[in-house]
Amino acid sequence: GENVEQHPSTLSVQEGDSAVIKCTYSDSASNYFPWYKQELGKRPQLIIDIRSNVGEKKDQRIAVTLNKTAKHFSLHITETQPEDSAVYFCAASIVSDMRFGAGTRLTVKP
């Protein structure tokens, strides 16, 4: 099955700086790559996703890039704010299966 690795496991940045989280996947047939944000004690929530026919997607301060050849994708958050502090999960899916990375705990220091 698909295997998704996520790095780093923890990330601390100053407010206003950028944050980058990287994921790699193993199955070249994977074609959908969502990112979820989970605040402490809350449910994961979809924040952005990208499909394999697109290389980059942006939504205000967040963007996701996909390199199919290298089988890796990344989440970029610009101008970070304290409310961006959360655990972020990447995921990769094929037709019948979605696998999640282990998560990155992002802390934005005011």
Place this chain on the structure above:
Amino acid sequence: NAGVTQTPKFQVLKTGQSMTLQCAQDMNHNSMYWYRQDPGMGLRLIYYSASEGTTDKGEVPNGYNVSRLNKREFSLRLESAAPSQTSVYFCASSRDGPNYGYTFGSGTRLTVV
């Protein structure tokens, strides 16, 4: 529009007891899922239901059973709880399979003593 509703929010069981976690969605989604979340291990799929009338095992199905009661409801049963099943359980739904974004329920924190 409540999204995905899970009950209960918290539960403490003794080893060997049984219980059922309930999940319902009101988004007319075809697919539903049960995940468990353990520290440092992300979200692991227990069982899923691609559509009404079908269920399949996920990555960690041992010790669990599921029922897709109708299009809205998907329950998870622990027949004989074990301490290794202490976890946070999330139900989720998607429009049609894992190639669409998931909507998660609020989670059930289960402790087995």
